[in-house]
Amino acid sequence: MFGWFTLVLVVVIALWLYAIRRSPTATSEARAGQVQKRWIIWGGLVLPITSMAVILALGIPAGHRMLPLPLEEGQALRINVTAHQWWWEVHYPESDITLKDELHIPAGVPLDLHLTSADVIHSFWVPRLGGKLDMLPGRTNVLRLHADEPGTYRGQCAEFCGTQHAHMKFTVIAHSPEDYQTWLRQEASDE
Amino acid sequence: MSNLPEQANRERQEELEHVWGNLPGWGALAAVNHTSVGFRFMVTGMAFFLIGGVLAMLIRTQLALPEQEIIGAALYNQIFTMHGTVMMFLFAIPVLEGVAMYLVPKMIGTRDLVFPRLSALGYYCYLFGGVIILSSLVLEVAPDAGWFMYTPLSSNTYSPGPGSDFWLLGITFVEISAISAGVELVVSILRTRANGMSLNKMPIFCWYILAMALMIVFGFPPLILGSILLELERAAGFVFFETAGGGDPLLWQHLFWLFGHPEVYIIFLPAAGIVSTLIPVFARHPLVGYRWIVLGIITMGFISFGLWVHHMFTVGIPQMAQAFFSVASMLVAIPTAIQIFAWLATLWQGKVVYHLPMLWIIGFLVVFVCGGLTGVMLALVPFNWQVHDTHFVVAHMHYVLVGGMLFPLIAGFYYWLPHVSGRMPSDKLGRWGFWLFFGGFNVTFLLMHLTGLLGMPRRIYTYEAGLGWDWLNLVSSIGGFIMAIGVAVIIVDIVLHFRFGRRAEQNPWGADTLEWAIPMPVNAYNFSSLPDITTRHPMWENPELVESIAAGEHGLAEVQNVRRDIYGSDAVTGKIREVVHLPTNSWLPLLTAAVLAVVCISLLVKVYLVALAAAVVALALVLRWGWDNGAHPRAAPVRDDDPVDPPLHSRTCDGPGLWGMVVSLMANGTLYVSLLFGWFYLWTAAPQWSTPEEGRVALFPMVTSGVLLSLAVMIYRSAVAGLRKGQADNLALRLWGSAALGLAHWCVLVWVLLASGLRPTELAHDAVLTVALYYLLLHSGLAVVFTILQALRVKLGFVGAKLPYEPVVIQPFWVYTLGVFWLSFAVFLLLPMAWGV
């Protein structure tokens, strides 16, 4: 995508500069009209339409992978995240665990995060794991998250939410499935 | 008329200057002349630009290094909110309006805009509104919820200070100015073009401005409505955006982006108009694909209104929406590409002369195309999810807005400078300014794309070291300062040129449009006689116009009865239809704006009685201003030597006033439709919407009041129908009758409101209903007042069989009021009964 757009940018600018430098030879009216029409139709209609078709063809399937579509088998693990000014409340409905500013997840398993807010609008975002989704008071949005590798990921509020917006961060810790079960048991026994 | 002797011609021009000129000294504040007002808009806008620029410098200073605490979080939030607000609302739109106000009458071959006092009022509203908003920064209570003021962050609970109030009231004040300018530009372009300038012979710039003005008319009302509702929620506790009680914070986002999306094009279109004007001049070749460009402009306007949700990708719109919106958001690339390639083809066909403005045009191309392409990427939803609300978006936005607006604007400034000053800008300093600005801009924002891709969100006042953002931010900050130096050089260049610039010859760039037929520097009346137009390139095909216009060989060369006269012409063909007499210098616009500022300030400090009193005074001033129209002795009293063919506009039934009324009602109607949308939206989408057990508004009195209103309108219409036929039998009586019925309707409606027991502070349902009733009361009340004044004017002889103009202008207002009443009745009262399944 970037490559194609850079090419378009460079070519358009080069054409402009050439058009400015070039000294036109005298042409007939009809010929000039043809040249004009060609520029407008090819550059103004064909170019944008084909570009759009190409990136949509590539982009839309990519977008669909991020959707909480029903899984082929089983159910995605559900975690509730509620944003507050300026911290995150993470709740595991199955095991009734509640965490603050920390999200433990099993790697390699699709998750459904149910996002909402207790006060103003926030936005849930882990840059390395996927897109962001707003957290609105009174509504619940569902984000499908999928961490391929175990590890630690940084997350951040992405919608301006007041004075301490810059410090509204959290950590996602993705465990291997076995470690996750261990962690789950440990947490449950602590509660 | 031909060839007056030299001496007589000079005296004639002196008289024109005397009639059209501003008052001396402080009297200049009473100026209504479009040249003065347009120029003031531009200078004030540039002043706000510099303030916005200083705020930007503060932002870059704070972000230059990680973990800095130079500016605290609280102040930083105020600064970035104000930077966005100032640049969008106080700089970009007003400056472009100023350019349009200054240029349009000159390009269409007339002497002034069609509602001169409205231009002056618009300017003062803008000035006072801007000063009020900025004063919050000085008082350290500036709004700090971001320039799009998302609720609930901007609501009372989370922004208790007066900051948000400053924003809501100040911006509304400024927007009134924008809408008045919009209305005025639409009517001027459609109704006061030079004789024979049919729409397809109009300079392309005017097409762009026409589109911009119409988009202002349709685009701004939703935000004004949103601001009013949010202010009502903050000040009076009405429920609109609070989830509890049945509001929805997303409604604000809808209303805001209903305005915000067209706004981008409102800013881009006039700037593109500058590009389309300059390129043919420097290419020495008529614009290629004029028709295509006109089509592109229309399409762009339409597209911008369909797609506000474009900015709300991440609010959790239903999942299949993605693909739809990606396609739809990208559509705008087509009309844009058409324009870019039409410009390219013009350059291709022409033989380009290279001057300073061309440099800025090339800068525009590079920066804007880059911004446009990142825009197409952003339209791709999965990508948008990743970079939305990061510095990538910040970079994209600046590429589009600075590239699409500031570069052409500065090109335009350099191009039209000789027009204002009669001197040429310096090539050398100008080039320095360009390269510093262009270089600085790209250093700042090109890298910011990368910062965003690396995950830096926007609107954070500081960040940790070691995330890969450090050097990028530092370089961006350095670039920012280089850009600031560039701005300084440009300003020095422009200021110096007024003194040291080389004297410009007539039409220095060899342009094709009419504004260059005016002597330089510009005079108060533009054209000493109004020419006929037969071509789209008058100055290329008839360069002798310069002399013949000055010699008074064309229309309206002589001043009549010390009056400011211009031609009114047909909207499509441009054939002359009437002589429009314009008002002269007036203090009323300044006074009205000052009183409105008192309203605004007293609302801010919550002294509501003063606000109410001041609002009444403002209304009285406006009515006073309307009093001096038509056949009033201070306007155009009936005389034996009144022109007959074409007649004076105040003796006709289809003058510019009617057009102004209709365009204003379009804006008003958009506001009302936005309210209906709010009602339906809350009804279906608010998470905790609830309706009271039974309807609180009494149906029968409501119907009674509606019948009274219908009768009032019927009588009024019969009076106007008579006037149109030249009959004024019982005119005063009918007007009084209509006013009396209207008043009765109003009283019943007041009773309905008082007896309804609506609880707007508890239920969103009741809050919307209350606002709707206020809206109806305001309209029928105004209609009654207008009609009473008309009846009085009939008695005084200012309105009558030969003077039908004013009742005709007011008629659409009555009809609108009636339509809105019954529509409201159906939607707010009948619909809920029919809702259930």
Place this chain on the structure above:
Amino acid sequence: MCLSGRIRQWLIVVLLCLSTPAGAHSVLSAGRAEQFTALLGLVIFGLVWFVYLVGAWRVVPTWLQALVFNSTMILSFLALWGPLDHWAETSAAAHMVQHMMFMVVIAPLWALSQPLPQLASGSGRVLARVWQPMLKLVQHPVYMAYLHGGMIWFWHIPRFYVLALENPWWHLVEHGCFLISAGLFWWAVLKSAQRTVGWALFALLFTLMHTGFLGAMLTFAQSPLYGAGRSLQDQQLAGLIMWVLGAIPYLLAASWVGWRGYWQMQRRWGG
């Protein structure tokens, strides 16, 4: 000529409105009322086409007009009796697609194909009286837009929407309203006179906006509006179809109206 052309155009609208409602439910579906209305629709549909073909024999249309008209008829047939109709019984989105087909595809194409001379010639001049009163209406694109808008909103009020779903006769009325008002609207807009081009654009903008509003509401609604048993996702999809896909014909029409208006202007005043 222009006048009688308009009159003829009206026939189409009237006949089509009579013919379509029946189709909303398939000929094969249960219930006598439904069978009757469906059959009636099929007969009228066939009759219109037949009349056109007879008329085209006498008053030969341009090949383009004939092509547009006949393909629109095929399209209408598919929309009314094709698989879409079957899906529309259970899915709001499919129902929306069907309505959108009438309102933004079939109606404008009919208006563009200008079939009235053929229809008038094919049917004798009897029917001209029927549409005479409506003749003046199409000179006011904005009023037609208000009328069309009123119809659209009225039939999306849950009570009436459900009523039309459950009762085939009301369904007939519903589709009649949609088609008549859509036909009037598109005719007024696409064939607007030189002086009303500006108003035609305004009418298009108005329609674009209010259908967008309606689409946005359906998209964002928190619960199914048309019966608790229906799928929310399906309703959202219906809203999106109206909002986004439905917007595209209006955009195209705006370009077309602008282009046409410009040509007329250029022909008359040069430049």
